[in-house]
Amino acid sequence: MSKSTNDSDGLLLAKYRRAIIFGAGEYYEEMPFVPPQAYVIAADGGYDHVMSLGIEPHALVGDMDSIQERDELDLAPHVIALPSEKDDSDMLAAVKHAWALGMREFEFYGVFGGRMDHSIANLQTAAKIATAGGVAFLHGDHVITTVIQDATMTFPAGYVAAGRPLSVFAHSSVCAHVSITGLKYCVDDVEFSNLEPMGLSNEFLPDTPAEISVDGGALLVIYPSEAPTPRVESRVPPVDSADFGQLTQKKSAYLQPNAGAKRGRHVA
Numbered sequence: 001m002s003k004s005t006n007d008s009d010g011l012l013l014a015k016y017r018r019a020i021i022f023g024a025g026e027y028y029e030e031m032p033f034v035p036p037q038a039y040v041i042a043a044d045g046g047y048d049h050v051m052s053l054g055i056e057p058h059a060l061v062g063d064m065d066s067i068q069e070r071d072e073l074d075l076a077p078h079v080i081a082l083p084s085e086k087d088d089s090d091m092l093a094a095v096k097h098a099w100a101l102g103m104r105e106f107e108f109y110g111v112f113g114g115r116m117d118h119s120i121a122n123l124q125t126a127a128k129i130a131t132a133g134g135v136a137f138l139h140g141d142h143v144i145t146t147v148i149q150d151a152t153m154t155f156p157a158g159y160v161a162a163g164r165p166l167s168v169f170a171h172s173s174v175c176a177h178v179s180i181t182g183l184k185y186c187v188d189d190v191e192f193s194n195l196e197p198m199g200l201s202n203e204f205l206p207d208t209p210a211e212i213s214v215d216g217g218a219l220l221v222i223y224p225s226e227a228p229t230p231r232v233e234s235r236v237p238p239v240d241s242a243d244f245g246q247l248t249q250k251k252s253a254y255l256q257p258n259a260g261a262k263r264g265r266h267v268a
Helices: 009-015 046-052 070-075 090-100 116-131
Strands: 018-022 038-043 059-062 079-081 105-109 135-139 143-155 165-170 174-181 187-193 210-224 231-234
Touching: 018 046, 018 090, 038 046, 038 090, 059 090, 090 105, 090 116, 105 116, 116 135, 116 143, 116 210, 165 174, 165 187, 187 210
Parallel strands: 018 038, 018 105, 038 059, 059 079, 105 135
Antiparallel strands: 135 143, 143 210, 143 231, 165 210, 174 187, 174 210
């Protein structure tokens, strides 16, 4: 089940700067914003959401086990069908597809809610992107979550009301050289551990730019959705597709013969 697009890979590299991926999770009444220069991917059941929103995806990636509107599958211009017994989630497979086309910036919708294991898998995918020199913004319930690795994140002043929460957690076991300025609680060149949630519930200040920096590990940052997209300056050189991991349509190499029980479904 595969269709070709009319664009060559070279034209895609020139035309699209950011990938927006739709999963099958919750959308929290948020209307996703899709700029003209975005490459839109439906990750499996996310196809139902893009169709209901009137958004035409450039690609559909997944094992097709959570799609409800199967009669509309023929409308997808490029379909990458995956086996159900696989190692990558549908979301990670979609990221690998976009990464191979040269995209390093991502927006995820429909990646939280429902099963907790899928939410954690999507956070891991965001961390993989950060450690490879890219960045992903995951839209949740009036909050956005991202992961930065050896990078500086900056929020401009004046867009978020004073007192609105922002939390910073160590995704890596240890994050070194963490600095936070322009928020209610500030630190300078400290170490964060993923065993201590010391970055929980910081707050924006009135008319004050905020900056979060780390050199040595991956930080998970959660901030209000009304904030503008922060500037992220990564000091990690982006890796190529081979090092990031290429999309495969093969069954898992770890699948046991006559296993009987089917792998849990990846909804996003």
